[in-house]
Amino acid sequence: MPQQPHPAASPPPSPQGGGEAAAPVLRLSGITKRFGPLVANNGISFDLKRGEVIALLGENGAGKTTLMNILFGHYVADEGTVEVFGKQLPAGDPRAALDAGVGMVHQHFTLAENMTVLENIALGTQSAWKLRLDRAAARKRISKLAGDFGLAVNPDATVSTLSVGERQRVEILKALYRDARILILDEPTAVLTPAEADALFRTLKLLVAQGLSIIFISHKLHEVMAVSDRVLVLRSGKLAGEQVTAETSRAELASLMVGQEVASPKVAEPKIGAVALELKSVSAAGQGSSHRLDGLSLELRAGEITGLAGVSGNGQATLAALIAGVLKPASGEVVVQGASMRDWSPRAALGGGVARIPEDRHAVGTIGDMSVTENVIAERYATARFSRRGFLDWKAAKNFAEEIIRDYDVKCPSPDARIRLLSGGNMQKLILGRALDPDPAVILANQPTRGLDVGAVAFVHRRLLEARERGAAILLISEDLEEVLALSDRILVMSKGRLSSPSRRGERTIRELGELMAGHGEGMAA
Amino acid sequence: MRLEPKPAPSLGVTLLFPIAAIVVTLLITSLLVLAAGASPFSVFYLVAKGAAGSQFALLETLTRATPLIFTGLAVAVAFRAKLWNIGAEAQLYIGGVVTVVLGTGALPLPSYLLIPIIMIASMAAGALLLLGPAVLKTRFGVDEVVTTLLLNFIVLLFVSMLLEGVLKDPMGLGWPQSSKVIAEAQLPRIIQGKRLHYGFVIAVVAAIIAWIIMKKTVLGYEMRAVGHNPEAASFAGIPVNRVLMKTALLSGGLAALAGFSEVSGLKGNLTLDLSPGYGYSGIVVAMLAMLNPLGVIASAIFVAGIFVGADAMSRTAGVPSYIAQVMVATALLTMVTAILLTRFRVRWR
Amino acid sequence: ADPIKVAAVYTVPVEQQWVSRIHKAANAAKERGDIEYVYSENTSNNDYERVMREYAEAGHKLILGEVFGVEEAARSVAKDYPDVAFLMGSSFKPDAALPNFSVFDNYIQDASYLSGIIAGAMTKSKNIGMVGGYPIPEVNRLMNAFMAGVKESAPDTKFQVAFIGSWFDPPKAKETAFAQIDGGADLLYAERFGVSDAAKEKKVLAVGNVIDTQADYPETVVASALWHFEPTLDKAIAEVKAGSFKADDYGVYSFMKAGGCSLAPLGTFEGKVPAEVMAKVAEKEKAIKDGSFTVEVNDNEPKSS
Amino acid sequence: MEQAIEILFTASFWVAAIRIASPLIFATMGELICERAGVLNLGIEGIMTVGAFAGWFTVYSGGDLWTGVLIAALAGAMFGLLHATLTVPLGLSQHVVGIGITLLATSLTYFTYRLALPQVTTPPKIEPFQPLPIPGLSKIPILGEALFSQTPLTYLAFATVAIVAWVLYRTPIGLAVRAAGENPSAVEAQGISVTGIRMGAVMVGSALMAVGGAFLTMSAFNSFFFEMINGRGWICIALVVFGSWRPGKALLGAILFAAFDAYQVRLQQISGGVVPYQVFLMMPYALSILALILVARRATYPKALMIPYQKGER
Numbered sequence A: 001m002p003q004q005p006h007p008a009a010s011p012p013p014s015p016q017g018g019g020e021a022a023a024p025v026l027r028l029s030g031i032t033k034r035f036g037p038l039v040a041n042n043g044i045s046f047d048l049k050r051g052e053v054i055a056l057l058g059e060n061g062a063g064k065t066t067l068m069n070i071l072f073g074h075y076v077a078d079e080g081t082v083e084v085f086g087k088q089l090p091a092g093d094p095r096a097a098l099d100a101g102v103g104m105v106h107q108h109f110t111l112a113e114n115m116t117v118l119e120n121i122a123l124g125t126q127s128a129w130k131l132r133l134d135r136a137a138a139r140k141r142i143s144k145l146a147g148d149f150g151l152a153v154n155p156d157a158t159v160s161t162l163s164v165g166e167r168q169r170v171e172i173l174k175a176l177y178r179d180a181r182i183l184i185l186d187e188p189t190a191v192l193t194p195a196e197a198d199a200l201f202r203t204l205k206l207l208v209a210q211g212l213s214i215i216f217i218s219h220k221l222h223e224v225m226a227v228s229d230r231v232l233v234l235r236s237g238k239l240a241g242e243q244v245t246a247e248t249s250r251a252e253l254a255s256l257m258v259g260q261e262v263a264s265p266k267v268a269e270p271k272i273g274a275v276a277l278e279l280k281s282v283s284a285a286g287q288g289s290s291h292r293l294d295g296l297s298l299e300l301r302a303g304e305i306t307g308l309a310g311v312s313g314n315g316q317a318t319l320a321a322l323i324a325g326v327l328k329p330a331s332g333e334v335v336v337q338g339a340s341m342r343d344w345s346p347r348a349a350l351g352g353g354v355a356r357i358p359e360d361r362h363a364v365g366t367i368g369d370m371s372v373t374e375n376v377i378a379e380r381y382a383t384a385r386f387s388r389r390g391f392l393d394w395k396a397a398k399n400f401a402e403e404i405i406r407d408y409d410v411k412c413p414s415p416d417a418r419i420r421l422l423s424g425g426n427m428q429k430l431i432l433g434r435a436l437d438p439d440p441a442v443i444l445a446n447q448p449t450r451g452l453d454v455g456a457v458a459f460v461h462r463r464l465l466e467a468r469e470r471g472a473a474i475l476l477i478s479e480d481l482e483e484v485l486a487l488s489d490r491i492l493v494m495s496k497g498r499l500s501s502p503s504r505r506g507e508r509t510i511r512e513l514g515e516l517m518a519g520h521g522e523g524m525a526a
Numbered sequence B: 001m002r003l004e005p006k007p008a009p010s011l012g013v014t015l016l017f018p019i020a021a022i023v024v025t026l027l028i029t030s031l032l033v034l035a036a037g038a039s040p041f042s043v044f045y046l047v048a049k050g051a052a053g054s055q056f057a058l059l060e061t062l063t064r065a066t067p068l069i070f071t072g073l074a075v076a077v078a079f080r081a082k083l084w085n086i087g088a089e090a091q092l093y094i095g096g097v098v099t100v101v102l103g104t105g106a107l108p109l110p111s112y113l114l115i116p117i118i119m120i121a122s123m124a125a126g127a128l129l130l131l132g133p134a135v136l137k138t139r140f141g142v143d144e145v146v147t148t149l150l151l152n153f154i155v156l157l158f159v160s161m162l163l164e165g166v167l168k169d170p171m172g173l174g175w176p177q178s179s180k181v182i183a184e185a186q187l188p189r190i191i192q193g194k195r196l197h198y199g200f201v202i203a204v205v206a207a208i209i210a211w212i213i214m215k216k217t218v219l220g221y222e223m224r225a226v227g228h229n230p231e232a233a234s235f236a237g238i239p240v241n242r243v244l245m246k247t248a249l250l251s252g253g254l255a256a257l258a259g260f261s262e263v264s265g266l267k268g269n270l271t272l273d274l275s276p277g278y279g280y281s282g283i284v285v286a287m288l289a290m291l292n293p294l295g296v297i298a299s300a301i302f303v304a305g306i307f308v309g310a311d312a313m314s315r316t317a318g319v320p321s322y323i324a325q326v327m328v329a330t331a332l333l334t335m336v337t338a339i340l341l342t343r344f345r346v347r348w349r
Numbered sequence C: 001a002d003p004i005k006v007a008a009v010y011t012v013p014v015e016q017q018w019v020s021r022i023h024k025a026a027n028a029a030k031e032r033g034d035i036e037y038v039y040s041e042n043t044s045n046n047d048y049e050r051v052m053r054e055y056a057e058a059g060h061k062l063i064l065g066e067v068f069g070v071e072e073a074a075r076s077v078a079k080d081y082p083d084v085a086f087l088m089g090s091s092f093k094p095d096a097a098l099p100n101f102s103v104f105d106n107y108i109q110d111a112s113y114l115s116g117i118i119a120g121a122m123t124k125s126k127n128i129g130m131v132g133g134y135p136i137p138e139v140n141r142l143m144n145a146f147m148a149g150v151k152e153s154a155p156d157t158k159f160q161v162a163f164i165g166s167w168f169d170p171p172k173a174k175e176t177a178f179a180q181i182d183g184g185a186d187l188l189y190a191e192r193f194g195v196s197d198a199a200k201e202k203k204v205l206a207v208g209n210v211i212d213t214q215a216d217y218p219e220t221v222v223a224s225a226l227w228h229f230e231p232t233l234d235k236a237i238a239e240v241k242a243g244s245f246k247a248d249d250y251g252v253y254s255f256m257k258a259g260g261c262s263l264a265p266l267g268t269f270e271g272k273v274p275a276e277v278m279a280k281v282a283e284k285e286k287a288i289k290d291g292s293f294t295v296e297v298n299d300n301e302p303k304s305s
Numbered sequence D: 001m002e003q004a005i006e007i008l009f010t011a012s013f014w015v016a017a018i019r020i021a022s023p024l025i026f027a028t029m030g031e032l033i034c035e036r037a038g039v040l041n042l043g044i045e046g047i048m049t050v051g052a053f054a055g056w057f058t059v060y061s062g063g064d065l066w067t068g069v070l071i072a073a074l075a076g077a078m079f080g081l082l083h084a085t086l087t088v089p090l091g092l093s094q095h096v097v098g099i100g101i102t103l104l105a106t107s108l109t110y111f112t113y114r115l116a117l118p119q120v121t122t123p124p125k126i127e128p129f130q131p132l133p134i135p136g137l138s139k140i141p142i143l144g145e146a147l148f149s150q151t152p153l154t155y156l157a158f159a160t161v162a163i164v165a166w167v168l169y170r171t172p173i174g175l176a177v178r179a180a181g182e183n184p185s186a187v188e189a190q191g192i193s194v195t196g197i198r199m200g201a202v203m204v205g206s207a208l209m210a211v212g213g214a215f216l217t218m219s220a221f222n223s224f225f226f227e228m229i230n231g232r233g234w235i236c237i238a239l240v241v242f243g244s245w246r247p248g249k250a251l252l253g254a255i256l257f258a259a260f261d262a263y264q265v266r267l268q269q270i271s272g273g274v275v276p277y278q279v280f281l282m283m284p285y286a287l288s289i290l291a292l293i294l295v296a297r298r299a300t301y302p303k304a305l306m307i308p309y310q311k312g313e314r
Ligand SMILES: Nc1ncnc2c1ncn2[C@@H]1O[C@H](COP(=O)(O)OP(=O)(O)OP(=O)(O)O)[C@@H](O)[C@H]1O
Pocket: A035, A038, A040, A058, A059, A060, A061, A062, A063, A064, A065, A066, A067, A107, A423, A424, A425, D312, D313, D314
């Protein structure tokens, strides 16, 4: 049974005084990790200094998470060593990493949802054989840390009631609570709103000022430029480059990552057509932590990308569920290409030519344990193309899968591979292909590039613009304001379940949009 | 300790581990035989002889495998869609009830009409019985593990009530048993004078049909999708609740066929001991087959063979007959472990 | 002569009262050197036929068992092995066309009836509790005879009858008996294990059935109707030895006349049962033995009154 | 009708209810611990059988009663260890292992019993736990009698509930157990071994199940019989769900179920044989389903229940 001294009792050795530059807080030497034939990490070595922020960059599947998991003891490296404060960490022992002062905020949160914030943080921090969990002490310490670093959360809140941003704060608190001296953040901003991301960066600054060292993984180059001191680029498991942030540029980093220049897509003038989808004063109960909708109206026109910006939780998820057919309106009307939809369901939406790209590709977009082929036909298996008299035409299905794999440049071992084995970017391409193949009249793109690398992002953008050219009506829901600004012909802001008046491309500044997102400013429709 | 997937196990490895499992099982069994004061050396021979050493033994094994194929299929189908049907036992009994209700003279029809009618009616009854828990699951979120488990008790008491009431055989001298089904409702024996009956053939056909459904049809695809990720399935437009209902109907129907086949093919009438836990063994059979309907045939024969063989061994060796169940259980646990080890490698750090 | 090879196939463990009597008689015969004895217990009816065949194949000369649920299959086995004698517990009659298949049953209603007479005299509350496993003829028959006996000495006695739906759940039988004691019973008819324990704990009386448990419950068990399988088995062994085994109903060897059943000695209750009651018992016993009185065999499910 | 209601106000009815509930309480707490850690333990029926035999046999062979309880618990923990080894690090199907363990434990017990006592015809008896009325408290009408005139094992059952509740909600280890059932990666990320927690929980839970079985042979009764667990283990699985995975509610469920059981026995006596006895026997099961329908919507079950956890897998 694990035995954990109270963190305060054993402060990790922190190299005080001079010689900081000489003695790194963390040293990875020659880390190699194989998954079967795949070499996920290949002889990676680097140092992290006290108070330094390193950004780790790389395409989807480059091996970033794997490397961090080795450092933290989730995975055991096949070769190489990890040294923290000059002492070698035993392999595969998260407890040792924690005790040595390494804290990790995982790409996918590791919180027990039905338990409170305090319980999640205190887990494993007190001696297992104590007859009583000291909640008061834990609460005190959490409040202090929260105050010191601007990480406000209610310790007694159940995690399931928290927003993504709050959950992330809990994750960081977990690390700080254990006196972490090295903090690893794996794509911390992928699911954050810009405002939340800013708050996170402020916290990180405070931490660095306290002498913590940080490894920060992100696909967003502007964040990397803003936050880090040094950038490491991984490509196919190898360290492909190392740059001092101040001496490099976004373009250079992008080309280091992908191996070539990434051109941003060119946007032609829209050819706006008829209304393809219309919501007529619909009301619907809120989905999860998202706001409810009350008498909301919306028109999507052919050949136009409508961008929907907003702080998450303001009803975007509810709106997306509604358009996707997952949610039936309590009142009001859904009109697809002129036809009022009485029985609204995912099937009805698909039948009406509405393509859907869901927010969560792992939980909702794909069925992880089924093959690529089985996943690509999921929305259309019942059509004549893939089935006859109750029997599936596997040949047609496989052909279709191969077609998507080819046309959408999906990297995968074979159409029979379980889709779980694909990287997020490739999964997303597959979902995109599945959705766009039937030339849909309406496209609901909900966070289509979340967590994707720059190459994949450009690819998705290009495909969406092509669909627009072809005359599709597109609703782009994204928390990435840059993305919304770059792609949208028309922008709406959602706040407390209501939509602002629309603005055309370039009409509103980021600032104005920000005010609308915060729920004030002119232009909120009544 | 952790498991790492093996790339592609070679044929040798695929066979090696199951063989090792059988060897371990025999070793453990031999130890118990030794503990009972008998000679452990011929255990393997005696088990094999008892399970397949003669035409009689082989037919007995297949006879016992028959209901296990049905219940195994019922479980395999349901578990695919993650509908945890632990109630195959109850569905089996309901199938038996329908068989005697219709087969004891109520429907004076020729065999070729009567038997299909009884089969369909049994399946319908078993299907409806599982539909209840399925509806409770989808409508009220009631855990079906529990409801199907509890229904086993309720149905058994219900059958007991019928057998002491309306279904009681007037010629049965007061025993809680039903009348015998009429000749037209009986499944013929495959070999005259032996116990193996056409229920076995029906079971094999059912397995093939179930395999086709799972592999080739839209329904099978839907069931797997719902089983793996209901949320994603629902998003993609798969009618999750309807699929679960269909799964329940199919699974309950298959389990009910076990009751039909035992009554109509083997016992002739319904008693309270129609099944020595075939419903529960079905779970074992299905999981050993890794939920593959065709695999269910093999695993049912394996489980039946071990039992029949070990039971015979216990008599020849002169050890308590409970050793048969011990051996079945040991074989099961070692075999599932072996199957795992063919696919994964154990790393100790 | 060499001992005869005897095999028995039981559907329950040999602890079960009914089977324990057969097991005991067989072990006694084995001790005497008359037979070699092997058995298979807890054999489900699905396996019954197979086990019978295996024993027949293995050269056993006499096969004992209980074929209540597998009558037809058992008879077909007998047909296939004409040289093997089958003596089977059964509710049906022997069949002359199947000369090697005989039947028996625990016809101990005589003793049950007598135990009922004593019970009627010993209950003060005129309220008797009866806990059974399942209402099958073997059980009903004895319960009914017992109730008839009770009515002989206390006609207005009230009966509480309950079935627990299991042969092996003594805790449940005990709870049920407790409930009957709560319901006013001061004497229990102990058809299942567990009932006498309840009686002992609550200091009321019990009447035993099939086996004699007075040694375990000296303060509790007043009387017991005992089944002796020995006359039945010994007769069969003799027939097999003589080569004259034929289809027969061995049920009569369980009758009191044949020594197949008896009232257990009063033991600790000697002198506590009123003398006139014992006189009546003796009188009835005599009448039963000389054939002037027969206890009715009633297989219907007894009901609470 | 009146009689039917009067029963509810008799002390002996409630005494019986508590007594019938006692083995269920132990086993339900055992199952609850396993499930709280994320492991469905369908081995319960067999493990109870092992406990019933081990405890009884210890006393029969000359051990004292409490030694018997301890041995029962150890025997249960051993089968728990087997279950846990197969389902936790190896991640085998919890359904199949559970049923396999039930089969193995039951048959191995019967086999051992037959080897140990080859010649008995009536199962030998032991001197079981005797009721130990607590002075004063047991004099309180009905409630006091029901609760405080039981055997020491019943008191232990109630104490177990309190301890389980305390451990789960008030101690660091309980926190880890609950988290392991909710999200094992959260446990792993905090440096605790999920495997260790789950295996420990299954072993402790199985030990409790075995004590529940031992109650039947050492307190409710005084000898061991084949098949005497008679489905009680399965009931406990339902009780855990009924109790929404909370010790207090599960205790309530166990008492409620036992009360139904004690009630149906008494109703059988006054029904005059008009209603088939099976209807009464069905009552506790049918009412359990009904009760489940009422509580199901609010029940929050451990999210990781039945999901094996493999370190380094997603
Ligand atoms: N548990 C695992 N089993 C097998 N292979 C794995 C496993 N985890 C990762 N891999 C392999 O390692 C490679 C690197 O994965 P990793 O998660 O480190 O990528 P990443 O750089 O974090 O990607 P992303 O930017 O998408 O998060 C993947 O391409 C994958 O094939």
